């Protein structure tokens with residue numbers, strides 16, 4: 001052994017990060033696929049790692065005219081198993097919720113993946129998202145788990161007021177047309 | 193001759209401080225395979241920095257007192273040391289200290305936008321560059337509204353992972369004013385044909401800029417002998433401290449370049465109406481420079497040349513080949529490795545295991561490798577993947593690192609099956 005070596009504290013157990021539910025969601029994501037004609041979309045990225053998602057959000061039509069709108073969220077994306085599983089679990093968890101119920105879910109889950117909320121054992125989980133607790137032991141991976149939740153938070157705040165009603169100025173877009181960029185076009189030259 | 197490999201680790205205190213008991217109860221040494229991002233520091237460099245700060249520290253060029261004189265002497269001696277490191281014929285007056293390669297390249301792109309770029313001109317860079325040698329030129333082209341052309345690779349696997357010289361010859365047209373490229377690629381580890389590309393650029397009178405961030409640890413040829421006009425590199429990849437980089441310029445180019453930063457130390461006169469710049473390297477070194485860091489860099493260069501750059505290259509590239517050979521045998525692994533035997537870097541991915549997951553699992557076995565796009569997003573996209581894991585080898589790497597890493601990768605693929 002090296003002279004004067006110090007044994008650092010123990011490595012957190014990888015099993016806590018890669019719980020079965022998480023691995024399962026990453027391999028068989030729910031709510032995945034682009035929704036044509038969705039009303040709101042928002043891209044989310046971890047620029048340093050390249051994790052990348054787009055959330056597609058629609059409002060459910062409701063039989064009662066004055067009921068609060070309920071959302072449905074789907075996604076497309078690529079990235080590590082934590083970011084993709086977290087997105088899959090989120091879409092499942094917030095679908096059919098009102099905007100403010102979804103917001104409450106976002107802050108609850110933030111407590112889970114940052115480790116502020118109390119931890120439950122793998123057998124006592126009520127919801128899949130609770131499996132994100134293990135992420136808190138791996139600080140560099142928190143941003144992977146947080147990506148969809150932060151993205152949804154932004155989407156909701158941009159388009160809905162604090163009462164969960166659509167902002168009058170929020171324009172639901174037609175068919176996710178690529179946003180027209182006014183930036184000057186780069187003159188790129190290629191050989192083909 | 194100085195030691196190399198595992199026995200050299202005794203000179204690097206970081207290894208003694210980072211032995212770790214892993215979750216399986218096994219104590220594992222630090223297997224550091226991320227030296228392409230940044231190398232660790234030998235005790236000699238650490239001692240020199242502590243000694244300088246303890247005994248000789250003062251700000252430079254301003255004080256009449258002894259300490260300032262001593263610090264100035266050491267700062268200027270560091271500049272001369274850098275010149276000598278690059279090659280005979282390079283003078284200290286050509287060496288500008290910056291905070292790193294990124295700042296050096298930004299300084300060039302910013303200055304040349306003013307002095308050379310107009311809408312009819314062209315910039316040529318490889319499409320696979322590190323963002324540090326990509327984004328500044330892309331932004332310069334936007335600002336000047338000029339053309340930018342990207343040199344492609346010959347292909348996306350194996351020995352095709354190299355710059356396409358035929359394409360380069362077509363793209364470097366008479367209206368090209370700047371050609372900028374890396375000497376060694378930071379993801380594929382490929383050694384670019386700098387002399388050929390420089391010759392193409394010289395034919396049309398274009399400036400040639402070389403990003404030597406990855407090459408200075410292994411190569412001692414003087415790029416100015418190949419017709420290169422400016423080179424950039426960082427201290428922290430050369431066993432030296434962070435916060436110090438170098439920009440070396442042909443004397444005419446130093447005269448031509450306007451400053452990126454203005455302020456103290458770079459003026460010849462300031463009135464309420466206007467300011468004029470001083471000449472020489474000082475013009476490009478506004479503010480209090482990284483004095484301690486420059487002294488540390490000089491110590492690192494001494495250390496590096498003691499070990500020997502070509503020896504490090506031979507050692508690290510042979511380890512990379514052995515690692516690639518073993519890695520390739522693991523089911524599901526795809527290599528992005530040109531395999532000429534000269535690379536010191538091996539990038540790879542696993543078919544079913546995302547690069548970030550793999551890197552986290554490897555950390556569980558005290559194996560430090562980087563996962564992601566490695567600041568070369570356009571390259572990673574061209575390879576048709578979203579992230580890669582990269583192993584890079586250095587003077588203190590050895591066969592035990594290969595074993596520990598291969599073992600950990602095998603376990604990882606098993607864990608997430």
Ligand SMILES: Cc1ncc(COP(=O)(O)O)c(C=O)c1O
Pocket residue numbers: 228229291292293294295322324325374376377378403405406426567
């Ligand atoms: C090829 C290349 N160019 C530029 C850089 C940027 O260097 P720095 O971050 O020290 O400015 C790096 C290192 O990350 C690199 O590998």
